[in-house]
Amino acid sequence: MTSLLAALFLAHVLADYVFQSAWMVAQKSKSETLFLHFLIVLGAAMVATGQLADPWIYLLALAHVIIDWVKARFADDGIAAYLADQGAHLATIGALALIAPDLYATGLWGTAPAWVAHAMLLAAGLIYTTRAGGFAVGKLMQRFGDSPFTTTPTGTAQDGESLQNGGFWIGVLERGLIFLMLIGHMPAGIGFLVAAKSVLRFEATQDTKKAEWVIIGTLASFGWAIAITIGVIALRDALPPLEIMRPTP
Structure with missing residues (x-):
């Protein structure tokens, strides 16, 4: 099942x-x-x-x-x-x-070998963590009104010299990294990710509204990634075990 x-x-x-x-x-x-x-x-x-x-x-x-x-x-x-x-x-x-x-x-x-089901689960988990998480975080942030960052006529959030769609790709990459780190039994790396994002976002969050916006979005993004990955790990552990071939003596 x-x-x-x-x-x-x-x-x-x-x-x-x-x-x-x-x-x-x-x-x-x-x-x-x-x-x-x-x-x-x-x-x-x-x-x-x-x-x-x-x-x-x-x-x-x-x-x-x-x-x-x-x-x-x-x-x-x-x-x-x-x-x-x-x-x-x-x-x-x-x-x-x-x-x-x-x-x-x-x-x-x-x-088929057991790794097929494992590969299906990991692929689905990675896509769901990154893509579905992006929609979830975006819809959550709608509750707080328009973004405090400057918005272009096309609706893309910008701030000074920010890259177009930079926030989108930051979210995808951070959720993907969290997924990979938890799957790879490296949860300590999430702390490094939080610290790195905090440092890089320091100048952009001097304004209180911007700071709260970034904090809420970041925590929601991290929370989604962690929750989905925990579910994927639980299901992975219940899958038929992988058959590891041992070398012939």
Whole structure:
């Protein structure tokens, strides 16, 4: 069942954060966009589980787009709706794993080495930590109004000589580094990351509002990365162990 969870998690991440464009997100309430997203979710689930005709895969994709339709139709674009949407998707994945635990074992990857499921989980975890975390932090910061940093006509936050989209890439890299450090059993490196960011951001945070903005965003980004990575580690430890080949004496 744990291998199935890893596969379905990867399918969800690919469908929502890799193959779903900004245009699709903006047009999610339209039936044709939902159908296109249904096909993407279905295709990702088929590839990840190695199942092409199992009805549970189709029901999973249907449940996914129903959740998206409900969010687009009745919810706002805030952090609470985003977390509820993601929680519903992950709960659906967990429910399917309980109902049909042999879905992965009877699929194309059922006889594959254990490292395949491990690779799926780590890839999904890295994408979810970096990409999904960026949306979560961005929606959280909307609660505090407009950014105190100068904003360009295109909506990109700038401050003096800041790079275009610099804040976005800083967030992606810091969450990715946290994920890698925790997976690699190097949690002490997170303290170094905090110190380095504090030093580099010192001049930009002399203003109280800017300082609070950076602190809240940083703590939210770090918190998301740590929480998701802890979950990934827990699931990884429950996966079938990797078979390490020992040298012949």
